[in-house]
Amino acid sequence: xxxxxxxxxxxxxxxxxxxxxxxxxxxxxxxxxxxxxxxxxxxxxxxxxxxxxxxxxxxxxxxxxxxxxxxxxxxxxxxxxxxxxxxxxxxxxxxxxxxxxxxxxxxxxxxxxxxx
Ligand code: 5GP
Ligand code: ZN
Numbered sequence: 001x002x003x004x005x006x007x008x009x010x011x012x013x014x015x016x017x018x019x020x021x022x023x024x025x026x027x028x029x030x031x032x033x034x035x036x037x038x039x040x041x042x043x044x045x046x047x048x049x050x051x052x053x054x055x056x057x058x059x060x061x062x063x064x065x066x067x068x069x070x071x072x073x074x075x076x077x078x079x080x081x082x083x084x085x086x087x088x089x090x091x092x093x094x095x096x097x098x099x100x101x102x103x104x105x106x107x108x109x110x111x112x113x114x115x116x
Pocket of ligand 2: 003004007008009010011048049050099100
């Protein structure tokens, strides 16, 4: 598995940093966000280190992309039966702060649009 030694999400994937996991497979892990922006706030990550969504789209095969998105959708329906939001932030203007691709899954309150 490709990991980055200084990447916080790689450390969560390998168990070096604790997190509340809600799903795990060979290719995808999901856990609770440490600073939740909604009553339910999960992050869904590929187990291998990939910096962002654009890089993932370039290198991942369709099965891996599908599994990441499917996991987010299944968890979204589970934690947000009334609705949920999936977000991927990329780059400085996108508001990305952790450079290991993750899909945010937000639910549990009415989410307004547009985001900030
Ligand atoms: P970004 O700003 O890159 O889209 O999202 C990064 C997310 O990772 C933030 O929502 C932040 O709260 C979360 N996060 C940062 N460090 C940790 C950590 O150590 N554990 C967990 N569970 N989430 C983290
Ligand atoms: Zn990583």
